[in-house]
Amino acid sequence: MPAAASIQTLIVDDQMTMRALVRNGLQQLGITNSREASDGEEALRSLLARPAHLIISDFNMPKLDGLGLLRAVRSHEPTRKTAFIMLTGRADRELVQRAVQFGVNNYLVKPFTVQVLREKIEQVFGALT
DSSP states (O other), X not given: OOOGXXXXXXXXXXXXXXXXXXXXXXXXXXXXXXXXESSHHHHHHHHHHSXXXXXXXXXXXXXXXXXXXXXXXXXXXXXXXXXXXXXXXXXXXXXXXXHHHTTOOEEEXXXXXXXXXXXXXXXXXXXXX
């Protein structure tokens, strides 16, 4: 992936504060092209209307949780290759294993720093320029 500014990101979390924290972290990294959704269903509709390069999604949300969103993204041909980072306060082994089984690209545990956010994104895309 070229410059950070070219990465189109979809931030999915039912908490507005967490979406703002992720958005601000991305902006500090130069990733300015982002949009938001408050649950998995809204995210899926948004993604089908306008693709993204990266989804950063909370695990625990109403309607459609992060695992459900991940499964839907991976099962739909136009979105199958979209990078997906799961964001959660739960770092238990079972959840991580299920996310890996469904094709998650990386995992980000709350609370996180901008440096950790950068590392997780770079592990997926390579160095941000």
